[in-house]
Amino acid sequence: MLDVIAPYLGIVFGALITLFVYSFLWKENPLSRAMEHLFIGLAAAYITGTVYDAAMKVAVLTPNRLAAGNLIWALPILIGFMYLFFFTKKYFWLYRFPVSIVAGIGVALVIVGNIQSNFVAQISATVKLPLLGSQDPAWSWFPLDNILIILAVLTVLSFFFFTFEHKGPLGISARIGRYVMMAAFGSAYGFTVMARISLLIGRLRYLYETQEEGFWAYYLIPVAIVLMIIVAYWERTRKPPAEVPPALPPAVPPPAAPPEEAPSRKRKKTS
Amino acid sequence: MSTVAIVKRYIPLLITFIIGFVIVLDFFFFGPKTAEHDAVSLLKATVDVIVAPAALIGVVTLIRHHGRILSKRGKGWPFSTIVILAVAFYGLIGIYSALSTTEYKNLVLPNPAFSWYYDNAYAHLDAAIFSLLAFFIASAAYRAFKMRTVEAAVLLVVGSLVMLGRAPIGGAIWPGFTTIQSWLMAVPNTAGFRAILIGVALGAISLALRQLIGVERGYLGPGA
Amino acid sequence: MWQKIERVDRRILYILVLILVSLPLWFPIGLPIPVSSTTKAFYNTIEALPANSVVIFSYDYAPAAQAELQPMAEAGLFHAKSRGLRSVLVAFWPQGAPLAVTAAKKVYGDAFPNVNEYGKDIAGGIVLIGYIPGGAIGMSSFASNVWATIGVDHYGKTFATLPLMNRVKTASDFGVFIDWMAGTPGAIQAVMYMHGPYGVKVGTGATAVSIPEARPYYSGGQLFGLLEGLAGASEYESLVKGYGWTPTLLAPMDAQSLGHVLIIIFVIIGNIGFVASKMKGGG
Numbered sequence: 001m002l003d004v005i006a007p008y009l010g011i012v013f014g015a016l017i018t019l020f021v022y023s024f025l026w027k028e029n030p031l032s033r034a035m036e037h038l039f040i041g042l043a044a045a046y047i048t049g050t051v052y053d054a055a056m057k058v059a060v061l062t063p064n065r066l067a068a069g070n071l072i073w074a075l076p077i078l079i080g081f082m083y084l085f086f087f088t089k090k091y092f093w094l095y096r097f098p099v100s101i102v103a104g105i106g107v108a109l110v111i112v113g114n115i116q117s118n119f120v121a122q123i124s125a126t127v128k129l130p131l132l133g134s135q136d137p138a139w140s141w142f143p144l145d146n147i148l149i150i151l152a153v154l155t156v157l158s159f160f161f162f163t164f165e166h167k168g169p170l171g172i173s174a175r176i177g178r179y180v181m182m183a184a185f186g187s188a189y190g191f192t193v194m195a196r197i198s199l200l201i202g203r204l205r206y207l208y209e210t211q212e213e214g215f216w217a218y219y220l221i222p223v224a225i226v227l228m229i230i231v232a233y234w235e236r237t238r239k240p241p242a243e244v245p246p247a248l249p250p251a252v253p254p255p256a257a258p259p260e261e262a263p264s265r266k267r268k269k270t271s
Numbered sequence: 272m273s274t275v276a277i278v279k280r281y282i283p284l285l286i287t288f289i290i291g292f293v294i295v296l297d298f299f300f301f302g303p304k305t306a307e308h309d310a311v312s313l314l315k316a317t318v319d320v321i322v323a324p325a326a327l328i329g330v331v332t333l334i335r336h337h338g339r340i341l342s343k344r345g346k347g348w349p350f351s352t353i354v355i356l357a358v359a360f361y362g363l364i365g366i367y368s369a370l371s372t373t374e375y376k377n378l379v380l381p382n383p384a385f386s387w388y389y390d391n392a393y394a395h396l397d398a399a400i401f402s403l404l405a406f407f408i409a410s411a412a413y414r415a416f417k418m419r420t421v422e423a424a425v426l427l428v429v430g431s432l433v434m435l436g437r438a439p440i441g442g443a444i445w446p447g448f449t450t451i452q453s454w455l456m457a458v459p460n461t462a463g464f465r466a467i468l469i470g471v472a473l474g475a476i477s478l479a480l481r482q483l484i485g486v487e488r489g490y491l492g493p494g495a
Numbered sequence: 496m497w498q499k500i501e502r503v504d505r506r507i508l509y510i511l512v513l514i515l516v517s518l519p520l521w522f523p524i525g526l527p528i529p530v531s532s533t534t535k536a537f538y539n540t541i542e543a544l545p546a547n548s549v550v551i552f553s554y555d556y557a558p559a560a561q562a563e564l565q566p567m568a569e570a571g572l573f574h575a576k577s578r579g580l581r582s583v584l585v586a587f588w589p590q591g592a593p594l595a596v597t598a599a600k601k602v603y604g605d606a607f608p609n610v611n612e613y614g615k616d617i618a619g620g621i622v623l624i625g626y627i628p629g630g631a632i633g634m635s636s637f638a639s640n641v642w643a644t645i646g647v648d649h650y651g652k653t654f655a656t657l658p659l660m661n662r663v664k665t666a667s668d669f670g671v672f673i674d675w676m677a678g679t680p681g682a683i684q685a686v687m688y689m690h691g692p693y694g695v696k697v698g699t700g701a702t703a704v705s706i707p708e709a710r711p712y713y714s715g716g717q718l719f720g721l722l723e724g725l726a727g728a729s730e731y732e733s734l735v736k737g738y739g740w741t742p743t744l745l746a747p748m749d750a751q752s753l754g755h756v757l758i759i760i761f762v763i764i765g766n767i768g769f770v771a772s773k774m775k776g777g778g
Contacts, residue, residue: 010391017392021399025406025509030349037350039396041357044330046393049365049379050589054323054628058316061376062646063653076317080324086492087331093279096491100283102322103490104290105315105632107479111291112298113631113687114479117717118472121691122465125715135457135714136532138450145458149714152462153469160470177466182422184463186429187455188707191724193408193434195563195703197754198725200405200516201747202562203398208520298692303665312643315636319629319644326589376651380592380625389593394558397590401559405516405754406509413508413761414501417769427766431759437726439526440752449529456710465711 007212014210015217018203019224031231055080126153152180280495284485290314291483334358361388429455497775501768508761515757519749526749533713534730537698537720540671541571546579546618548670549663553685554584554591554598556677560702561594564675566744567700567728568594570735571673572602577738579618580670581659585625587633587680592625592649599623608650614657622659625649631680635688638666638695666693671719676701682709686717700727725751 017035024032055077060066065073079101085094129146139145158170159177166174210217297311337351345351368382375381418424435441436452481487488495544550552572556564575582584595599607599621612619627633627645636644641663647653654660662668666689674682674697682699689695696719701709703724712718722731729744736742 006387010387013391014395017395018399021396021403024403026506033347033350034353035396036400037353038357039393039400040333041354042361042388042393042396044333044354045358045361045365046389047326047589048330048362049368049385050592050626050628051323051326052365052369053378053380054626055320056376056378057625057647057651058323058628058645059320061378061651061653063655065646073320076320077324080321081327083325083328084331086328087335092492092494096279096283096495097286098321098325099491100286101290101318102325102632103482104287105294105318107287107482108291108294108298109631109635109688110475110479111483112295113684113691114472114475116691117683117687117712118468119476121715121717122469122472122711125711126465135461136453138532139454145454148458149462149465152459153466156463156466157469160466178422179425180459181463181467182425183429183455183459184467184707186426187433187460188704189426189430190433190437191703191706193412193430193755193758194437194724194726194751196402196405196408197516197751197758198563198703198747199398199402199559200512200754201520201725201750203402204517204520204750205562205747206395206398208517303667303693309640309643312636312640315629315632315639316644319627319633319636322630322632323628374650376647378649378651381596381650386593386596390597394561394593397558398561402562406512409512409758409761410505410508412758413503413765414505416762416765418766419769427762431762434755434759437723438752438755439528439726439748440756442529443526443752453531456707457714460707461710461714464708465714468708468711 008215011210011212011215011217012220015207015220016224016227018207019221020228023224023228026228027232029228029231030235031228126150152177156180280491283491283495284488288483288485330358364388429459497768497771500764501772512754512757515753516750519753520746523746524749524752525745526752528726528729528733528745528748530730530734531723531727533721533723534727534734536713537700537722538574538731538734540696540698540719541574541578541580544578544580544670547581547616549581549583549659549668550575551583551585551663551669551672552595553672553674554586554595555588555681556594556675556702557588557590558594560677563702563725563728564677564700565594565598566725567722567731568598568675569601570728570732570740571675571700572598573740574735574738576602576612576619576621577735581616581620581662582622583659583663584621584623585627585637587627587630588677589626595623595625596649614648614652614659616659616662620659622657623649631684631688634680634684638689638693640665666695669695671696671698673697674699674701676705676709678705681705682718683712686712690717700731
């Protein structure tokens with residue numbers, strides 16, 4: 001029976017989740033908050049599942065490892081779990097061992113990867129450009145692309161050159177570099193808008209195009225609206241929690257009167 | 272230098288240096304089918320296992336935070352209940368998946384029960400929450416993106432030309448929009464980001480070198 | 496008046512976005528989709544591969560990026576299968592493995608992995624390795640030595656039982672590496688740890704957000720091709736149509752077009768209001 005209802009249940013979940021999340025756009029409400037918290041909870045459990053699978057696949061099931069009796073492969077798993085000493089004060093220093101191992105490889109990969117691919121290759125790609133040429137046959141009548149790229153790269157690099165003050169030729173170059181960067185960020189902005197709209201299109205396609213045996217996802221739009229109205233009404237009409245008066249500080253007894261001064265033993269002078 | 276300081280502070284730094292140095296050596300000096308290269312490959316595979324549980328720090332922090340709110344009936348405790356219940360429920364599905372399927376060698380991800388909740392709950396939540404950004408960027412385009420300076424004007428004009436040119440409607444209005452967009456991506460965008468890449472690479476290399484030789488110790492946490 | 500226009504309730508803007516993006520999904524306009532040079536380069540490289548080449552597809556995205564990347568991932572896998580190439584599916588993002596399963600089921604049928612091609616070194620042969628931990632470290636490790644990094648597929652089958660994997664030992668055995676990228680690790684790390692040291696050809700289909708930073712790599716010859724977000728996916732689908740793929744993104748691209756036009760109108764109106772307020776204030 002689960003096999004029969006599962007597709008319908010999937011559509012109900014998918015559509016209601018989408019619509020409850022979108023209710024946030026009207027006004028923040030308990031349904032949208034519930035969805036956010038549900039997401040966090042499911043993500044945490046999913047990540048735990050992937051951690052387990054990763055350890056199983058690499059350290060246990062791969063031939064000649066734990067499953068074959070090679071117990072040395074328990075060591076990386078144990079070292080990995082030393083990350084959890086992060087939460088202790090007394091044994092926090094044990095957390096540093098897995099971090100140092102991973103950091104060692106990480107920084108080495110950053111060095112070798114960046115030197116070759118982000119530094120040498122990018123500089124080489126710039127200087128190898130023939131001076132006259134265009135980047136696309138579509139505008140081959142405009143052969144100044146390559147010179148423009150070389151100049152633009154140099155001007156943007158000069159913008160980040162802070163050893164000397166940006167005055168004179170360096171100032172002009174840095175200013176041009178700023179405009180080139182603004183153009184690059186403008187392209188980034190345009191593509192960012194494109195990406196965001198695409199995400200919305202994906203969700204709307206799910207609502208409008210998903211169906212199982214004639215049960216369309218958009219049938220749930222009125223259901224979601226009714227539920228949202230009920231929740232909004234409930235929020236409006238529920239009594240706010242009784243104001244708990246702030247706890248008074250404990251009663252302080254009035255300060256004791258200063259003790260009377262003991263009569264002085266000195267003899268009073270008599271005139 | 273006390274033994275405690277050596278163990279707690281300097282041995283991790285030494286580990287970072289030795290492992291990092293070996294990887295750099297492998298990249299520049301060890302040939303592809305040599306025993307040394309194979310040993311380094313095995314080291315990397317071992318580190319894949321070591322790094323996987325790092326994600327659990329986030330999970331434990333999440334459970335502690337929401338568990339604290341729930342136990343003290345703090346603000347928003349019903350929502351913290353949802354978090355804890357979701358972790359518990361999906362976690363139980365995961366445990367059931369791991370224990371039940373010898374077909375999948377006790378792995379969790381291929382199990383149909385586990386993947387059903389991924390496909391029908393988690394995936395929709397992830398997609399829906401991120402799709403809200405479309406509305407926010409529309410609101411930002413209307414209210415926040417003002418041409419206050421020449422640079423902002425350049426940014427917005429280029430952005431608008433790219434948006435128009437990359438969508439089919441730009442080419443339908445005038446084919447020049449598509450050509451302009453292609454040129455903007457091929458020349459100023461490439462040049463700008465290439466220069467930024469070179470600068471970032473220099474910064475990343477210098478920071479990584481400092482971490483490798485132990486000058487930068489922030490990654491080891493407080494007291495390093 | 497301009498102040499009122501500047502302060503319009505944001506919910507009206509949201510409703511306009513919703514209506515204008517939804518309309519073409521119900522009533523497609525049918526705008527033609529020109530194919531960009533980066534998409535053509537991607538397609539032509541796959542076309543030029545020898546028929547028994549192994550293509551590694553890396554599903555490095557989460558469901559948040561599924562709208563943009565899933566169509567191109569499915570079309571790419573279909574393209575490889577139609578050309579008789581062998582496909583190996585991996586994921587360096589934890590959320591990527593189930594998305595690889597979805598793509599494989601779309602192309603090979605719901606019975607996947609119980610299909611004839613699974614694990615075999617035949618035309619259309621496929622192996623789903625699934626999630627490889629470690630992020631960029633995992634990528635570097637995978638390129639160094641595939642069998643040392645991970646020795647079983649997504650379903651727990653050892654590589655020794657999958658004849659196709661006998662041909663995939665190091666990055667030098669990859670015909671091409673295609674990364675469906677939404678962030679890090681992604682195609683840029685593939686360029687750093689596969690293309691740089693081993694000379695592997697790397698291509699990417701990326702979310703539109705990642706495209707501007709990926710362009711320098713394409714211009715520099717480090718990426719052989721680039722599918723740029725949903726637009727790139729629709730262009731690629733139109734090219735793969737020749738093998739029998741049914742394009743699904745014609746109406747969504749119309750919606751994309753109207754969405755872009757609306758955003759540009761918002762920018763223009765917002766700035767007219769801003770300039771008018773300034774002139775009024777300054778006058």
